[in-house]
Amino acid sequence: MTMIKEYDNTILYGLRAVKEAVASGKEFDRVFVQKGLTSELFGELRKVLEENKIPYQFVPAEKLNRLTNNRSHQGIVAFISHILYHRLEDVLPGIFEEGKTPLILVLDRITDVRNFGAICRTAECAGVQAVVIPAHGAAQVNGDAIKTSAGALNNIPICREPNLKTALDYLKESGLQLVSLSEKAADFYPSADYTGPTALILGSEEDGISFEYLKKSDKQVKIPMNGKIESLNVSVAAGIVLFEAVKQRMKLA
Numbered sequence: 001m002t003m004i005k006e007y008d009n010t011i012l013y014g015l016r017a018v019k020e021a022v023a024s025g026k027e028f029d030r031v032f033v034q035k036g037l038t039s040e041l042f043g044e045l046r047k048v049l050e051e052n053k054i055p056y057q058f059v060p061a062e063k064l065n066r067l068t069n070n071r072s073h074q075g076i077v078a079f080i081s082h083i084l085y086h087r088l089e090d091v092l093p094g095i096f097e098e099g100k101t102p103l104i105l106v107l108d109r110i111t112d113v114r115n116f117g118a119i120c121r122t123a124e125c126a127g128v129q130a131v132v133i134p135a136h137g138a139a140q141v142n143g144d145a146i147k148t149s150a151g152a153l154n155n156i157p158i159c160r161e162p163n164l165k166t167a168l169d170y171l172k173e174s175g176l177q178l179v180s181l182s183e184k185a186a187d188f189y190p191s192a193d194y195t196g197p198t199a200l201i202l203g204s205e206e207d208g209i210s211f212e213y214l215k216k217s218d219k220q221v222k223i224p225m226n227g228k229i230e231s232l233n234v235s236v237a238a239g240i241v242l243f244e245a246v247k248q249r250m251k252l253a
Contacts, residue, residue: 183231194245
């Protein structure tokens with residue numbers, strides 16, 4: 001099995017090596033495949049990846065060359081995951097069965113590793129039972145993320161979903177209200193009722209929450225801003241709203 005260390009990430013490359021790792025039950029953070037790769041062995045690997053719901057994306061050969069320092073990667077490079085990923089459909093029923101009121105965090109395209117780690121640290125402290133991220137377009141869950149989370153990533157389920165739209169539909173069908181934090185909202189965040197089953201959606205600092213997800217929201221809220229800067233860091237914003245939920249829920253205890 002061919003592995004190299006790049007910073008704190010274990011990189012695995014080579015078609016057979018990756019296939020063997022999948023067969024042995026390894027978790028992957030992400031898999032990069034060279035554009036145009038059509039070999040029979042890749043066809044077999046692709047089937048295995050899809051059967052195991054492991055996300056992969058096609059990239060130029062130059063990217064793979066950089067990741068492997070021009071070693072013979074055979075058109076595939078994989079990052080071994082530092083955590084065990086969960087499926088939302090497996091986690092959510094368990095929350096209800098334990099008699100708890102779900103508080104779920106949904107992250108739409110949060111790509112900064114340290115922001116992601118900080119958000120997860122805050123989420124764990126606030127009693128969030130799961131964090132939902134998309135299979136593509138999310139921060140890499142690497143050593144930096146785990147360090148920034150102060151270990152929270154080892155204590156809170158991270159649900160990596162192939163389709164965030166489907167995940168939101170599932171949350172709504174399961175009785176959760178969707179609350180989106182958006183600077184374009186008309187209402188301030190304390191106006192929402194977080195005491196019932198709730199999924200809080202946060203978007204990227206560049207683009208915010210995708211329009212199609214905003215449309216699905218039951219309520220959109222914002223944080224009042226009095227300074228000259230137009231927005232807060234997303235991890236800070238997450239803390240403000242999550243602990244409003246904590247405050248409201250404590251009043252019911």
